[in-house]
Amino acid sequence: MDTAVNAPVDSTQPHGRLSPLDDVHRAGGASFTDFAGWQMPVRYSSELEEHHAVRTAAGLFDLSHMAEILVKGPGAGAALDYALCGVFSTLAVGQARYSLLLTTDGGIIDDVIVYRTHEHRFGVVANAGNRAQAAGALSVRTAGFDATVVDESDALALIAVQGPMSQAIMAKLPDLHLPTPVADLRYYWSTTGAWRGEEIMVARTGYTGEDGFELYILAEHGASLWSALLAAGEEFGLVPAGLACRDTLRLEAGMPLYGHELSLDTLPQQVGLGRIVKLAQKGEFVGRGAVAHGPSSDAPVLVGLTSDGRRAGRAGYPVLAAEGGEPVGVVTSGALSPTLGFPIALALVSPSRAEPGTELVIDVRGKPMPAVVTSLPFYKRPTTD
Amino acid sequence: MSELSELKYTPEHEWIRIDGDVLTIGITAFAAEKLGEVVYVDLPQVGQAVQRGKVVSEVESTKSVGEVYAPVDGEVVEVNAAVSDNPELINDSPFDQGWLFSIRVSSDALAEASFIDLEAYSAITGA
Numbered sequence: 002m003d004t005a006v007n008a009p010v011d012s013t014q015p016h017g018r019l020s021p022l023d024d025v026h027r028a029g030g031a032s033f034t035d036f037a038g039w040q041m042p043v044r045y046s047s048e049l050e051e052h053h054a055v056r057t058a059a060g061l062f063d064l065s066h067m068a069e070i071l072v073k074g075p076g077a078g079a080a081l082d083y084a085l086c087g088v089f090s091t092l093a094v095g096q097a098r099y100s101l102l103l104t105t106d107g108g109i110i111d112d113v114i115v116y117r118t119h120e121h122r123f124g125v126v127a128n129a130g131n132r133a134q135a136a137g138a139l140s141v142r143t144a145g146f147d148a149t150v151v152d153e154s155d156a157l158a159l160i161a162v163q164g165p166m167s168q169a170i171m172a173k174l175p176d177l178h179l180p181t182p183v184a185d186l187r188y189y190w191s192t193t194g195a196w197r198g199e200e201i202m203v204a205r206t207g208y209t210g211e212d213g214f215e216l217y218i219l220a221e222h223g224a225s226l227w228s229a230l231l232a233a234g235e236e237f238g239l240v241p242a243g244l245a246c247r248d249t250l251r252l253e254a255g256m257p258l259y260g261h262e263l264s265l266d267t268l269p270q271q272v273g274l275g276r277i278v279k280l281a282q283k284g285e286f287v288g289r290g291a292v293a294h295g296p297s298s299d300a301p302v303l304v305g306l307t308s309d310g311r312r313a314g315r316a317g318y319p320v321l322a323a324e325g326g327e328p329v330g331v332v333t334s335g336a337l338s339p340t341l342g343f344p345i346a347l348a349l350v351s352p353s354r355a356e357p358g359t360e361l362v363i364d365v366r367g368k369p370m371p372a373v374v375t376s377l378p379f380y381k382r383p384t385t386d
Numbered sequence: 387m388s389e390l391s392e393l394k395y396t397p398e399h400e401w402i403r404i405d406g407d408v409l410t411i412g413i414t415a416f417a418a419e420k421l422g423e424v425v426y427v428d429l430p431q432v433g434q435a436v437q438r439g440k441v442v443s444e445v446e447s448t449k450s451v452g453e454v455y456a457p458v459d460g461e462v463v464e465v466n467a468a469v470s471d472n473p474e475l476i477n478d479s480p481f482d483q484g485w486l487f488s489i490r491v492s493s494d495a496l497a498e499a500s501f502i503d504l505e506a507y508s509a510i511t512g513a
Contacts, residue, residue, distance in 0.1 A: 032419065048448055049423050245422050249448050311426040315451060336448050337425045366444070366451075 037130035048245035058238030059164030068132035076147030107291030158223025163213035210254025255378030394501035
């Protein structure tokens with residue numbers, strides 16, 4: 002047997018960096034995978050059960066491999082306005098914003114979330130694999146501003162509680178003291194308080210398509226916070242969850258993943274992120290000229306694809322025209338959707354084939370699989386009345 | 387684990403039970419664990435001729451795809467329909483209920499096969 006995950010099947014397990022929560026993961030029976038140079042839990046028991054738990058109750062994720070880069074100083078907001086494609090100087094303290102770090106050519110170095118935690122302090126959360134690039138670019142780009150960049154990644158643990166029960170779980174977490182109850186924390190806002198007397202930042206953000214919270218705390222307190230959350234969440238069906246279900250969850254939610262949908266070769270407009278580039282609201286920023294010019298008229302654009310059956314298109318598989326069979330694009334991510342029960346995929350396709358309802362074919366290892374262009378997201382959480 | 391020691395293996399994480407000229411093939415528990423939860427299995431047709439080293443079956447998890455090779459030249463004589471209906475059998479019972487297909491070996495094909503035993507396979511997986 003050969004597999005698309007050959008590296009993990011290899012007996013010579015890579016010895017990656019360990020999460021500050023590594024001991025509790027091993028004690029909890031997690032299986033591990035190498036991810037961006039880290040040994041992280043891929044699943045605890047069953048990625049399908051973990052997936053369904055996040056959709057129906059809640060899942061607990063260790064995201065301590067993510068990069069946290071602090072930008073502080075009176076000029077921090079202006080510095081980020083120049084370094085990234087969004088507007089941050091007007092964010093309220095506590096507010097968060099999804100954004101992109103672009104090259105001068107408009108290519109995507111990374112996607113990030115920026116939290117304004119204090120008047121003169123912002124936290125930029127970048128992907129683990131792009132930590133050096135993101136921290137480096139931020140340092141260079143903020144050099145002319147009254148701002149300092151500090152890579153705090155090694156000092157912090159990051160834990161996410163995701164799922165419809167996450168608010169109830171957070172409300173039951175003992176020893177948590179926040180300026181406002183978690184119920185009053187709005188989506189894409191954060192607050193800073195204390196847990197067992199230690200500083201904690203609680204953000205209502207996530208990457209699963211569900212309601213949820215992300216908690217930042219000093220690394221040495223991560224393991225005890227994890228255990229306390231598991232205990233608080235037991236009555237609500239909270240389960241520890243790994244990276245495998247995180248990927249199917251984010252795919253169902255239509256969220257792009259760096260290295261799959263986002264890359265140095267894609268402009269924001271190609272991947273449905275043109276709206277987060279604030280050309281009209283801001284002055285010069287890195288990548289402005291290229292993004293204002295926009296991609297060429299035939300540059301591929303990101304679409305959702307759905308199929309019948311049980312077989313999934315995977316990253317790298319060709320997308321073909323339904324009639325004629327000529328190549329029109331490539332799958333960037335794909336899986337059998339655990340929630341929906343049919344195969345879903347994200348793909349970069351010719352703009353002439355991007356209209357919802359367009360019939361296409363995914364070349365599944367030589368076998369044609371019919372697919373239909375579908376509006377994103379594939380899954381949207383039920384709205385609560 | 388005397389039963390596992392009676393099986394043969396390949397470095398590609400397949401196990402083989404030899405019963406005369408019929409070989410039954412599945413993927414190892416190690417491979418099933420690394421793949422993750424199997425959600426789809428593509429099996430060959432009974433009567434299909436297979437060639438050693440060529441892909442005859444595919445095992446898909448939520449995250450990835452495993453290709454299963456014919457370990458010898460031969461003809462498919464039986465497939466495990468139960469794993470098509472319940473792919474999770476491959477995770478739950480990889481060496482038993484999760485078998486994939488069986489092959490009647492062409493003459494001399496078995497002699498040319500280069501299977502390894504449990505000890506050698508365990509050395510590969512580090513188990």
